[in-house]
Amino acid sequence: MADSRKLEVQSAIFSNLESGLSYVQTVRRCYCEGHCPNEEPTGTCEIKQGGQCFAATVEVWDPDTNTYEPEVTYGCFPADERGLLQCKGYLVPHLQSKSIACCNDYDHCNKNLTPQYEERTTTEVPSILKQSDSLPYIVCLASVTVCIAIFLLIIAFVFVRYRRKEEQRKHYGGKRYPEKYNNIDMLPNSTLAQFIEQSSGSGSGLPLLVQRTIAKQIQMVHSIGKGRYGEVWLGRWWGEKVAVKVFFTTEEQSWFRETEIYQTVLMRHDNILGFIAADIKGTGSWTQMLLITQYHENGSLYDYLQDHVLDPSSLLVMASSIAAGLSHLHTEIFGTKGKPAIAHRDIKSKNVLVKRNGECAIADFGLAVKYLSDTNEIDVPPNERSGTKRYMAPEVLDNSININSFEAHKMADMYSLGLVLWEMARRCITGDKITSADEYALPYHDCVPSDPSFEDMLQVVSVKKIRPQVPLRWDTEDVLQAMSKIMQECWHANPSVRLTALRVKKSLGKLNLDTSIKIV
Numbered sequence: 148m149a150d151s152r153k154l155e156v157q158s159a160i161f162s163n164l165e166s167g168l169s170y171v172q173t174v175r176r177c178y179c180e181g182h183c184p185n186e187e188p189t190g191t192c193e194i195k196q197g198g199q200c201f202a203a204t205v206e207v208w209d210p211d212t213n214t215y216e217p218e219v220t221y222g223c224f225p226a227d228e229r230g231l232l233q234c235k236g237y238l239v240p241h242l243q244s245k246s247i248a249c250c251n252d253y254d255h256c257n258k259n260l261t262p263q264y265e266e267r268t269t270t271e272v273p274s275i276l277k278q279s280d281s282l283p284y285i286v287c288l289a290s291v292t293v294c295i296a297i298f299l300l301i302i303a304f305v306f307v308r309y310r311r312k313e314e315q316r317k318h319y320g321g322k323r324y325p326e327k328y329n330n331i332d333m334l335p336n337s338t339l340a341q342f343i344e345q346s347s348g349s350g351s352g353l354p355l356l357v358q359r360t361i362a363k364q365i366q367m368v369h370s371i372g373k374g375r376y377g378e379v380w381l382g383r384w385w386g387e388k389v390a391v392k393v394f395f396t397t398e399e400q401s402w403f404r405e406t407e408i409y410q411t412v413l414m415r416h417d418n419i420l421g422f423i424a425a426d427i428k429g430t431g432s433w434t435q436m437l438l439i440t441q442y443h444e445n446g447s448l449y450d451y452l453q454d455h456v457l458d459p460s461s462l463l464v465m466a467s468s469i470a471a472g473l474s475h476l477h478t479e480i481f482g483t484k485g486k487p488a489i490a491h492r493d494i495k496s497k498n499v500l501v502k503r504n505g506e507c508a509i510a511d512f513g514l515a516v517k518y519l520s521d522t523n524e525i526d527v528p529p530n531e532r533s534g535t536k537r538y539m540a541p542e543v544l545d546n547s548i549n550i551n552s553f554e555a556h557k558m559a560d561m562y563s564l565g566l567v568l569w570e571m572a573r574r575c576i577t578g579d580k581i582t583s584a585d586e587y588a589l590p591y592h593d594c595v596p597s598d599p600s601f602e603d604m605l606q607v608v609s610v611k612k613i614r615p616q617v618p619l620r621w622d623t624e625d626v627l628q629a630m631s632k633i634m635q636e637c638w639h640a641n642p643s644v645r646l647t648a649l650r651v652k653k654s655l656g657k658l659n660l661d662t663s664i665k666i667v
């Protein structure tokens with residue numbers, strides 16, 4: 148150390164001699180590293196009298212070890228007050244006084260200085276490096292901002308819609324119809340039923356454009372039933388309840404057939420489900436098919452019989468209304484605006500709806516066939532659908548039915564009607580004891596499994612010729628006695644001796660008259 152000092156003093160003198168000065172040098176050289184002139188990595192810098200050579204230890208963040216490591220740098224402080232202050236660490240940011248040491252007693256004196264390094268107690272990551280860490284916060288902040296913006300947009304949208312509806316309501320004086328319906332001669336206070344009555348005088352339904360508009364304006368409320376071909380929803384059209392059957396995408400043919408049948412001229416009848424509109428939309432693989440009808444809150448006859456018992460007169464009302472509906476369906480009406488005869492081909496308690504007035508309405512025409520006597524043609528629907536096995540007539544099960552004979556289809560309907568009458572009669576009380584009614588049961592509940600196969604039904608109905616049991620208690624009640632006779636004539640093995648729907652309607656009507664006379 149002393150030798151090197153000597154050498155440096157000598158070289159200083161030497162250099163001064165070289166520059167022609169004979170006095171003690173006034174310029175001092177310092178070792179520099181990290182603070183060199185001209186951006187050199189290491190070298191020498193010069194100070195004048197009063198200047199200071201310095202060595203400083205700074206902490207540098209090492210991303211490999213994730214810690215601060217000491218690093219010593221060297222350089223010159225100028226000969227002024229600042230230099231001195233800097234030597235005390237006052238003017239050097241993040242540098243404590245102990246981390247810097249100064250000297251000026253010989254050239255490169257600072258090379259031998261080792262300023263103390265005070266280790267940080269914190270392992271905090273430098274703020275510049277923290278930026279990457281703050282990225283999730285920035286993303287989070289941006290997402291929250293976007294969410295708030297979307298939320299405000301939705302509120303604005305809902306508000307605008309609400310305002311528009313309010314205006315519409317005011318505009319139509321509290322009524323439910325949009326302006327476009329004013330030009331189709333609608334009465335100012337009419338309900339949907341009256342509206343249909345007015346604009347479909349021929350009985351073939353509303354104009355297609357109107358149907359489509361109605362379909363678009365319906366709000367779906369909740370699902371009320373599921374069949375094999377679609378799901379039925381409760382919907383609302385300007386506040387009025389409607390039933391919306393949404394067909395499964397594969398059931399386009401069923402939708403088509405049912406819509407076609409409902410739009411048949413003179414199809415409207417009190418005991419046939421009231422058709423309102425049909426709509427189909429979508430392209431390619433996705434199609435939505437809707438059928439909008441009157442809504443009956445009691446649901447299907449099947450549902451109704453689960454938790455309601457009937458008295459003889461309500462049984463009569465129900466039974467004769469179904470017979471009336473079926474008779475209207477089966478009957479051909481002649482004339483220019485005539486109606487073809489229609490066979491239902493899927494009569495069962497799940498396809499009959501119970502109206503509020505205690506009557507019934509026949510529904511689900513996805514399998515129906517039409518017949519016009521002058522052409523003698525039956526248009527059997529092109530769909531694969533077949534009736535419900537449990538309700539299939541023996542001639543359908545053993546395939547002896549002549550499907551080209553319309554009469555045969557009507558007779559098969561009559562067989563199914565016989566089973567429906569039996570389901571209802573079981574739930575009828577005898578005397579005034581509610582408990583006298585039998586539990587609800589499906590036809591053949593006691594001889595086939597819950598989801599019978601074609602073969603199961605064939606064996607029971609066609610081969611063994613079994614029919615539902617008629618309980619003895621029915622003999623104690625006139626209506627039930629008469630009904631039991633009617634149903635047995637309906638489910639006769641020989642189709643040609645079965646009663647017609649008109650006959651059943653008349654017989655039940657007569658019975659109704661007789662009982663009301665008795666009651667009076």
Ligand code: ADP
Pocket residue numbers: 371372373374375376377378379390392420440441442443444446447450497498500510511513
């Ligand atoms: P699918 O062709 O799929 O058998 P349906 O037309 O028979 O469909 O309807 C299925 C079920 O939906 C019915 O059994 C009944 O419970 C309910 N339903 C159908 N139409 C109405 C309606 N207009 N009002 C109330 N319930 C209905």
Ligand code: MG
Pocket residue numbers: 374375497498511
């Ligand atoms: Mg059905």
